[in-house]
Amino acid sequence: MPINNRKIRSYSLGYLLILPSFLFLMVFTYYPIVRSMWLSLFNRAGVGLSKFIGVGNYTKMLTSELFLQVVRNNLFYAVFSTIPAIALGLLFAVLLNTGIKGRGFFRFSMFYPTIIPISAASMVWVFLFSQSFGLVNRFLGMLHLPSNIDWVNSAPYAMVSIIIVYVWKYAGYYMLLFLSGLQSIDDSLYEAAIIEGASPWQKFIRITFPLLSPTTFFVVLLAIINSFQAVDQIYVMTTGGPYNSTNVLLYYIYQHGFVYWDVGIASSASTVLFVILLVITFIYYYGLQHFVNYER
Amino acid sequence: MRIHTEKWTKILIYLFLILAAALILLPLMWLSTTAFKTKAELFANPYHLLPEKLDFSNFRDAWSYSPFDRYYINTIVITLVLLVIQLITVTLGAYAFARLVFPGRDILFIMFLTQLMITPQSTIFPNYLMVSQLGFLDTKIGVMLPYFASAMGTFLLRQAFKAIPDSLEDAGKLDGCNTLQLIGHVFIPEIQSSLLAFSVISVTYHWNEFLWPLLITETTKSRTLTVGLTVFAQQAEGGAEWGLLMAATLIVALPLLIAFTFFQNLFVNAFTSSGLKG
Numbered sequence: 054m055p056i057n058n059r060k061i062r063s064y065s066l067g068y069l070l071i072l073p074s075f076l077f078l079m080v081f082t083y084y085p086i087v088r089s090m091w092l093s094l095f096n097r098a099g100v101g102l103s104k105f106i107g108v109g110n111y112t113k114m115l116t117s118e119l120f121l122q123v124v125r126n127n128l129f130y131a132v133f134s135t136i137p138a139i140a141l142g143l144l145f146a147v148l149l150n151t152g153i154k155g156r157g158f159f160r161f162s163m164f165y166p167t168i169i170p171i172s173a174a175s176m177v178w179v180f181l182f183s184q185s186f187g188l189v190n191r192f193l194g195m196l197h198l199p200s201n202i203d204w205v206n207s208a209p210y211a212m213v214s215i216i217i218v219y220v221w222k223y224a225g226y227y228m229l230l231f232l233s234g235l236q237s238i239d240d241s242l243y244e245a246a247i248i249e250g251a252s253p254w255q256k257f258i259r260i261t262f263p264l265l266s267p268t269t270f271f272v273v274l275l276a277i278i279n280s281f282q283a284v285d286q287i288y289v290m291t292t293g294g295p296y297n298s299t300n301v302l303l304y305y306i307y308q309h310g311f312v313y314w315d316v317g318i319a320s321s322a323s324t325v326l327f328v329i330l331l332v333i334t335f336i337y338y339y340g341l342q343h344f345v346n347y348e349r
Numbered sequence: 350m351r352i353h354t355e356k357w358t359k360i361l362i363y364l365f366l367i368l369a370a371a372l373i374l375l376p377l378m379w380l381s382t383t384a385f386k387t388k389a390e391l392f393a394n395p396y397h398l399l400p401e402k403l404d405f406s407n408f409r410d411a412w413s414y415s416p417f418d419r420y421y422i423n424t425i426v427i428t429l430v431l432l433v434i435q436l437i438t439v440t441l442g443a444y445a446f447a448r449l450v451f452p453g454r455d456i457l458f459i460m461f462l463t464q465l466m467i468t469p470q471s472t473i474f475p476n477y478l479m480v481s482q483l484g485f486l487d488t489k490i491g492v493m494l495p496y497f498a499s500a501m502g503t504f505l506l507r508q509a510f511k512a513i514p515d516s517l518e519d520a521g522k523l524d525g526c527n528t529l530q531l532i533g534h535v536f537i538p539e540i541q542s543s544l545l546a547f548s549v550i551s552v553t554y555h556w557n558e559f560l561w562p563l564l565i566t567e568t569t570k571s572r573t574l575t576v577g578l579t580v581f582a583q584q585a586e587g588g589a590e591w592g593l594l595m596a597a598t599l600i601v602a603l604p605l606l607i608a609f610t611f612f613q614n615l616f617v618n619a620f621t622s623s624g625l626k627g
Contacts, residue, residue: 085475
């Protein structure tokens with residue numbers, strides 16, 4: 054049976070080539086998820102024996118004011134960082150696509166935050182937000198606005214400052230994705246619209262926005278996922294404070310896992326985060342098939 | 350009349366873009382000028398946009414207070430070794446998914462893709478336990494381990510492998526190439542640009558990464574630049590050491606900033622392709 058032999062050899066070659074990747078994915082992606090689900094069923098804070106408590110950790114979390122606050126914070130952060138970052142990204146992309154000069158310069162200025170470490174950039178932001186001699190308060194003073202704000206250390210402003218850093222960091226990246234989406238729109242559509250006397254706004258609403266919807270949809274997903282991951286600036290700027298007003302899920306996992314050494318709660322919170330990301334991705338794929346305009 | 354309004358629209362667009370660009374550039378400008386100001390100057394006039402003269406003492410001091418040379422070596426070793434390993438695992442996997450037929454291939458590929466949404470962040474805690482059990486805490490290997498396989502890279506390169514015409518593969522086979530030779534001599538030259546794009550993203554990501562190396566590294570032996578910077582900041586805290594801190598920040602961010610300045614298109618293309626395909 055020479056043919057079968059050859060088939061088996063070609064099959065095993067396929068498996069052999071994906072084996073290294075597969076092995077690492079197993080050990081560092083799939084197994085950790087199963088493991089945190091498993092560990093989330095035990096009560097093991099600090100050192101000591103673990104005790105099976107079923108969904109005890111989850112009920113403990115859901116009845117704790119802190120966890121609920123963390124979830125609320127994260128939702129607030131997700132919504133109010135995503136919307137301005139995407140809106141600005143789209144606006145920048147549309148404006149840069151009007152054939153203006155200096156495109157390279159603008160693209161550089163808007164995209165560079167993506168390639169520098171956000172933990173390092175956050176140091177600069179702490180300086181800019183500093184109460185007594187930060188540039189932000191200085192500008193506000195020049196505009197005759199309240200200018201004695203303790204940005205990173207007082208309750209509503211701490212969240213505002215980490216949102217500003219998110220928007221600063223990601224608007225340029227989303228701009229880039231929108232720019233490439235814009236390039237795939239056929240120019241002749243715009244030419245036809247101009248002949249029919251369409252205004253720039255009409256062109257945007259009738260042509261650009263609908264044809265850009267696959268990109269928009271993808272960027273929205275990416276932005277939401279990012280808002281569940283972007284905690285570097287929280288670590289550097291606010292450490293979740295003041296009074297947990299900037300504490301979000303991933304930071305909560307970090308605190309319980311690595312500061313309090315509460316294995317059970319850290320694992321349960323990891324599972325919650327994983328489920329949230331899974332649901333978002335599921336909505337994304339479902340939405341992609343049902344709502345997105347694919348006419349090209 | 351129409352031309353008149355068009356001109357004004359254009360001017361407004363420029364004004365808006367210049368204002369936006371200036372605001373986004375502000376942290377970078379502020380970082381750069383503060384780093385070059387002396388302590389006395391910073392105290393006397395903190396809001397001057399340009400320093401009176403370029404003063405390098407902040408850099409010298411930052412470097413002497415903290416072992417940034419060690420952090421540099423660690424970061425370079427981690428990003429480059431990791432990149433080499435990723436390029437191997439990713440190329441082999443992508444080749445198999447794109448050009449070989451074997452049972453369960455599509456299911457396995459979907460399993461791979463799920464890694465795109467199971468972000469490393471959501472598994473930091475169990476992964477830390479794993480690295481700790483393997484005895485790799487406070488090592489460079491420990492920082493790299495969870496990233497040896499990359500679904501994003503596999504996906505990116507699979508597309509590239511798929512775009513290569515069969516005739517090229519057949520020609521290689523006629524010349525008597527085995528699979529590895531086929532990948533090395535026939536395919537690699539064809540997928541160079543995708544390999545480059547993936548490399549740019551990988552290096553940028555791991556140079557900038559913060560939370561994971563923060564957890565894994567404990568001493569200067571394995572500490573990366575981003576982590577070293579926050580350790581430095583904690584030591585320098587409690588005073589107007591902003592000049593020092595900004596110099597240290599610039600030390601950390603500079604290599605990628607320079608690379609980005611000179612190879613802007615490379616970065617832009619890489620991040621665009623990763624975004625839309627990954």
